[in-house]
Amino acid sequence: MLLPRSHRRRRDESGQVTTGLIIAVVVALIAVAISGVALLARGVDEKSQAQSAADAAALAGAGALSELLPQLLAMMTSRDDLGGTAGCAFGQDRASTYAQKNDATLTAYCFDFRRGEVEASVQMNDPVSDEIDAAEARAVASTGLDLSTCSWNDEDPPEPSPTPTPTPEPSDGPSDGPTEDPGPPPPPPDRGTTFTCGPLTAEFVIDGETGRLSFVDLELDGLEPRLID
Numbered sequence: 001m002l003l004p005r006s007h008r009r010r011r012d013e014s015g016q017v018t019t020g021l022i023i024a025v026v027v028a029l030i031a032v033a034i035s036g037v038a039l040l041a042r043g044v045d046e047k048s049q050a051q052s053a054a055d056a057a058a059l060a061g062a063g064a065l066s067e068l069l070p071q072l073l074a075m076m077t078s079r080d081d082l083g084g085t086a087g088c089a090f091g092q093d094r095a096s097t098y099a100q101k102n103d104a105t106l107t108a109y110c111f112d113f114r115r116g117e118v119e120a121s122v123q124m125n126d127p128v129s130d131e132i133d134a135a136e137a138r139a140v141a142s143t144g145l146d147l148s149t150c151s152w153n154d155e156d157p158p159e160p161s162p163t164p165t166p167t168p169e170p171s172d173g174p175s176d177g178p179t180e181d182p183g184p185p186p187p188p189p190d191r192g193t194t195f196t197c198g199p200l201t202a203e204f205v206i207d208g209e210t211g212r213l214s215f216v217d218l219e220l221d222g223l224e225p226r227l228i229d
Contacts, residue, residue, distance in 0.1 A: 022222055040104030050124050050137035053102035057095040057120040058141035061111055065143045066090030072113075073195075073202050075077045079152060081213075086113035095120050107136070116146040136214035140229035141194070144222075152204070157191045192216075199223050 065072075065086075072086055099106040108121035116139045124134040147199040186192045188208035194203040202218040 005159055013091065021132035025209050029210050039058040046128050046135035047123055047137065047165045048136040049102065049106060050122060051139070053099050053104035053124070054122045054139035055121055056098040057104075057109070057122055057140075057227050058139040059227065060098040061095035061109065061118040061120060062141040064094050065145060065225075066220065066223050069200070069220065070215075070218060073218060076215060079213070087110055088112075091118065091139050108138075114147050115198075116140070116143045118225075137138045138229075139227060142228045144226070145198055145200060147197060150195065150200075153194045153196065155192040157189060157208075202212055212218075 013023045068091075075081065088110040090113065092111070093104070094110045095109055095118070096106040102122075103126070104122040104124050106120060107123050109119070109162050111118050119138070120141075121136065121138045127134045190208045193203060193204050193206055193213075199221045200218065200223070201220075203216040204213045205216055206213060218228070
C-alpha cells in the first residue's frame with residue numbers, strides 16, 4: 001500500500017535525524033577515545049621521564065662519594081667512626097641538581113654509607129593533566145663501596161729502644177741522699193694501619209698515646225656507581 005507523500009517525507013526526515021545522531025555519537029566516542037589514548041601516552045611518557053630523573057639523582061648522589069671520600073676519611077678519629085662520617089644527606093645537593101636538570105624535584109633522599117647505597121625519589125614539576133598529578137619515581141644506586149667487605153691491617157709496632165742502665169758512681173760509703181726519680185715511661189710509639197675496602201686502600205696513623213686515627217693518604221681504583229633498583 002502506498003503511503004501518502006507527507007507520511008513518506010516525515011519517515012525520511014526521521015531516518016535522517018537518527019542517522020545524524022548516530023554519526024554524532026560515534027564521532028564523540030572517537031574523540032573521547034583519542035583524547036584518552038593521548039592522555040595515557042602522556043602519562044606513560046611522564047612516568048618514563050620521572051624514572052630517568054630519579055636514576056640521575058641517585059647516580060649523582062652515589063658519584064659524590066668518589067670526590068668527597070678524602071674529606072670523609074679525614075674526619076675519622078676511630079675505626080667506629082667510618083659509618084657515621086657520612087650522614088643521610090651526604091651528596092643530596094648534587095642529587096637535587098640532577099633532578100632539576102630533568103624537570104623534576106627531589107622529594108626524598110638518603111645516603112647509606114655502610115651499605116654503600118643511595119636512594120632517591122623525585123616528582124615531575126608539572127602534572128600530567130588537571131585530573132592526574134605529576135608523575136613520581138624512585139631509584140637506588142650503589143656507590144661501589146661496600147663496608148661489609150672492609151678490613152684493617154695494623155703494622156707491627158716498632159721495637160722499643162733499650163733504656164741504658166746508669167752506672168753508679170763509686171763512693172766511700174753509703175749514700176743517704178734521695179734516689180733520682182726515673183720519671184714516667186715514654187708513651188707507646190705511633191704505628192701505621194691500612195684500611196682496605198674493595199677498590200679503596202687508605203693509610204692511617206694510630207697515635208700511640210691516645211689511639212686516635214689520623215688520615216694520611218688513599219688509593220682509589222675504579223669506584224663506579226651503578227643503578228641497582
